[in-house]
Amino acid sequence: MALDGIFLSKIKDELLREISFGRVEKVHQPSREELVIHLRGKNGAKKLFLSIRSNSPRIHLTEHAPENPAVPPMFCMLMRKKLLNAQLVDIRQSGLDRILYLDFNATNEIGDKIKLILSIEIMAKYSNIILFDGDGKIVDAIKRVDLSQSAVRQILPGFKYIAPPPQSKLNITDHTTENIIAQIKTFPSKSLSSAVLSTLQGASPLTCRELCGEFGELYTDEVSDKGFEYLSENLDSLRNIIMNEPGVPFMLKDETGKPVDFSFFPIKQYGDRYRTEIKSSFSELLDEFYYECDRLERTKQKGQDLVKLLNSAISRVSKKLSLRQAELAHCADREKLRINAELINANLYRLEKGALFYDLENYYDENKPIRIKADPSKSPSQNAQKYFKEYRKAKTAEQLLTGFIEESKQELAYLETVADSLERADTQAEIDEIRNELSLGGYVKKKRGTDKKSSKALPPIEYRTTDGFRVLVGRNNVQNDRLSLKTAAKNDMWLHTQKFPGSHVIIVSDNREISDEAIVEAAEIAAYHSKARDAKLVPVDYTYVKNLKKPQGAPYGKVIYHVYYSVNVTPDRDKINAKLSKVK
Structure with missing residues (x-):
């Protein structure tokens, strides 16, 4: 669901309760499209998060403030x-438009009291954060808009702030249900839900479908009186929620725990397809809903060069592997070359120079007739030697190609694990460690001065199972090696997804017998920290650390094991992030 004007009104009410009359302590800008304002007021310290990303523009309080740039x-x-x-001092909304105005009492450079307004306009790719003064003069905007971008509305320092042009829709709090129904009926060729969407200000498609229920797909002129009565009742209920109730933060999740939709009132249109959760606040709801999406987007921005490099390397190695496999398939006919040579040698007494081919009996195949191509400029003996030479060449090529193919497979598997680690990286420090790993492997040139400024290695991610066992998770391949081969004790349990790139996971035994429950929970963590985190059933191998071996010359993160057990689990992000308390 897009964050609509009605939902934004609930966010506004919540923010007024939580941060009204708070003072600004810090301001951070984690990325070019995000802003974090730290405030302290009657409810303590709060972090106000504003984002104008085209796929997730929003404003809310957050517990997961993104990492700030240096x-x-x-x-x-x-x-x-x-x-x-x-x-x-105040947070305002014009009707049910998707614009909030944050009013601040501030002090200028010479100590005079002034009014500043920070507006956040939530309009997909046209979203913006604009600061202007009490006279409406723009101080600056996070996205400047000049005449070449818009002939209607320029957003530049010193220009007059002009609000976006309003849509010709009805505010449900200002109009009667009868007026709204009459307006809806002016769209006879649209479905009822589309007509409601074209009529109501601040209502998303999800809200409109919910208002219409089973009548939503009918054309407006086909809807019966019963259908409009149903819609009228829901409109009255919606007006009451907007004007008199705080609303309830509903989140819908699929069976893997992945958030799929949210609303301020119960959603019934999906039936039993998704489970419903009620969050403690609208801010908590948005924080959780957009966390994964934003994390991937930030990683893509911060490690854009690494993403491009890895994609290029994976493509190159895949192409090389395909070519070598094709060459190896061509070598499969080498035995035919040997047979041709031996048959010619066995019949030298009756073969003559100058023939284009030799018709012989193949004693390797019940003396069936065989025609062997010959070079007329060579003698039968020379033709036999030519086939022997081609046979030896093919045999040597097969031996070399088999080794090359195995190397390419290992390199491809390694690069896929690095790509998976990068996709799951949360912070700049994690991306820097992956960059360092690639430089050690020769994929990235090491920057000058990096040895002098070597930062402290990040610790592994740590969880704790419900029965008290510590679970350690490697953040990248170098840390995977260190965790599995140096940090872990021989009697600790090692886990990894089967046939999927992912992190090494260690259950720290502390000289205790590791329970089956702890193994299952750690397997869920291993599945979550892998390429298969969104799969429904993931096989995870587990064995004692003492059974691991590191092949000589193997890339970072590569270990082998022969004694192991497996368990199939479904990674549930709620269970991992809540029931299994994350320590780091």
């Missing part, structure tokens, strides 16, 4: 200059 962007520096120590 050097703050210019817009962030300006925001600090203007808003530090400012007091948030």
Whole structure:
């Protein structure tokens, strides 16, 4: 569900309760499309998160503030200059438009009291964060818009702030149900849910479908009086929720625990397809819903060069592997070359130079007749030697290609594990460790001065099972090697997804017998920290650390084992992130 104007009104009410009259302590800009404002007020310290990403624009309080860049962007520096120590006095919304205005009482450079307004406009790819003063003069915007981008509305420092043009829709809080129904009926050629969407201000497609129920797919002029009565009742209920109730943060999740939709009122249109969870706040709901999507997007931005490099390397190695496998298939006919040579040698007494082919009996195949191509410029003996030479060449090529193919398979598997680690990286430090790993493997040139500024290695991710066992998870291949071969004790349990790239996972035994429950929970963690995290049933191998071996010359993260057991699990992100308490 897109964050619609009605949902935004509930966010506004929640923010007013939580951060109203709070003072700005810090301002951070994790990326070019995100802003985090730290406020302290009557409810303690809070982090206000604003995002204008085209696929997830929103505003809410957060517990998972993204990592900040080493050097703050210019817009962030300006925001600090203007808003530090400012007091948030009000949050406004024009009707049910997807725009919030945050009113601040601030102090300028000479100590005068001034009013500053920070607006967040949630409009997909046109979303923006704009700071302007009490006279409506724009101070700056996170995305500037000049005349070449818009002839209607320029957003530049010094320009007058003009709100986006309003849509010709009805605000449910300002109009009667009868007026709204009459407006809906002016769209006879649209389905009922589409007509509601074209009529109601601030309502998303999900909300409109829920309002229409089973009548939503009918054309408006086909809807019966009963259908409009049903819609009228739901419109009255929606108006009451907007004006008189705080709303309830509903989240829908699939069977793997992945969030798929959210709303401020119960959603029935999916039936039993998804399970419903009620969150403690709208901010918590949005924080969880968008976390994974934003994490992948940030990783893509921060490690864009590594993503491109890995994709290129994987493509190159895959192509090389395909070519070598094709060459190996061509070598499969080498025995035919040997047989041709031996048959010619066995019949030298009756063969003459100058023939284009030899018709002989194949004593390897019940003396069936065989025609062997010959070079007329060579003698029968020379033709036999030619076939022997081609046979030896093919045999040597097969031996070499078999080794080359195995090397290519290992390299491809290694690169896929690195790509998986990069996809799951949360912080710049994790991306830097992956970059260092690739430089050690010769895939990336090492930057000058990196040896002097060697940062402390990150610890493994740590969980704790319900019966108290510590579970350690490697963040990348270098850490996987260190965790499995140096950190772990011989009687600790090692786990890894079967045939999927993923992290090495260790259950720390502490000289205790590891329970079956702990193994299953650790297997779920291993599945979650792998390429198969969204799969329904994932096979996970487990064995004692003492059974692991590192082949000589093997890439980082590569171990072998022959004694092991397997368990099939379904990675449930809720269970992993909540029931199994994450330590680090």
